[in-house]
Amino acid sequence: MSDSQTVQQAPEPRKIGRLNIEGLKTLIWKEVGRFLSVYTQTIVAPVITTLLFFAVFALAFGGIEQMAGDMPFLEFLAPGLIMMAMVQNAFANTSSSLMISKMQGNIVDVLMPPLSATELLLGYAVGGVLRGLCVGVTAGIAISFFVEVHIHSVVVIALYAFLGTLLLALLGIAGGIWSEKFDHISAVTNFLVTPMTFLSGTFYSIDRLPEFWRMLAHYNPFFHMIDGFRSGFIGYIDGDLMTGIITLFVVNAGLAALSLQMLRTGYKIKS
Numbered sequence: 001m002s003d004s005q006t007v008q009q010a011p012e013p014r015k016i017g018r019l020n021i022e023g024l025k026t027l028i029w030k031e032v033g034r035f036l037s038v039y040t041q042t043i044v045a046p047v048i049t050t051l052l053f054f055a056v057f058a059l060a061f062g063g064i065e066q067m068a069g070d071m072p073f074l075e076f077l078a079p080g081l082i083m084m085a086m087v088q089n090a091f092a093n094t095s096s097s098l099m100i101s102k103m104q105g106n107i108v109d110v111l112m113p114p115l116s117a118t119e120l121l122l123g124y125a126v127g128g129v130l131r132g133l134c135v136g137v138t139a140g141i142a143i144s145f146f147v148e149v150h151i152h153s154v155v156v157i158a159l160y161a162f163l164g165t166l167l168l169a170l171l172g173i174a175g176g177i178w179s180e181k182f183d184h185i186s187a188v189t190n191f192l193v194t195p196m197t198f199l200s201g202t203f204y205s206i207d208r209l210p211e212f213w214r215m216l217a218h219y220n221p222f223f224h225m226i227d228g229f230r231s232g233f234i235g236y237i238d239g240d241l242m243t244g245i246i247t248l249f250v251v252n253a254g255l256a257a258l259s260l261q262m263l264r265t266g267y268k269i270k271s
Contacts, residue, residue: 031127074147079230080202090132091168098176117263128169157232163248164225170255196222
């Protein structure tokens, strides 16, 4: 071989440790970029819906003069509406992402790279949580123009915001994997997410409920996420702060285990 000839060495394969950081970052950016590219639908529209709910209760139910205990009703209502918007959009992000990938057949582009089931779960969940938090921050800023928003504990607000959006993001992953068509996702939304949200004390204090329904509400994880999140703003809680945290941790752990098992076995996503 002459001196003018060069020997081209094959590039060394990238070493992947126990956690594929580069692959996980790419999946997260894919999920974030997906909802940011249509931000008018994924962020602006939910905020407008939240403001419409706020206006309905302020005008139709005399919310301007109404009191919830010893505080103005609208100050009591605002945190619940913000959390409702956050969790619904966290669910929508993960469930729609998986469902669209399955329907279009491009989910193989996610399954073929060297990503473990844990990395797939983290990537989708983080995308859902980030969308929920983006909606929550934007909705909070928008509502602050119409009612005074108090901050009692930033730590409690952040913790419950994270646990609540994570819960619905994980539920969206499980629902997206299980569903075979968009009607199935709609069924989960209409018969599980929406009823549990509306019956969680978003629009009222559960102390106004009869004894049986008040007891039943404490078994609703949506009640704990909204009640705890609201307490971070106004300092008032219908339930118990620590009970709510433990409940959300347990439910999140159960949903994470279920979703992880679905991804590991390729349930309805691998032929």
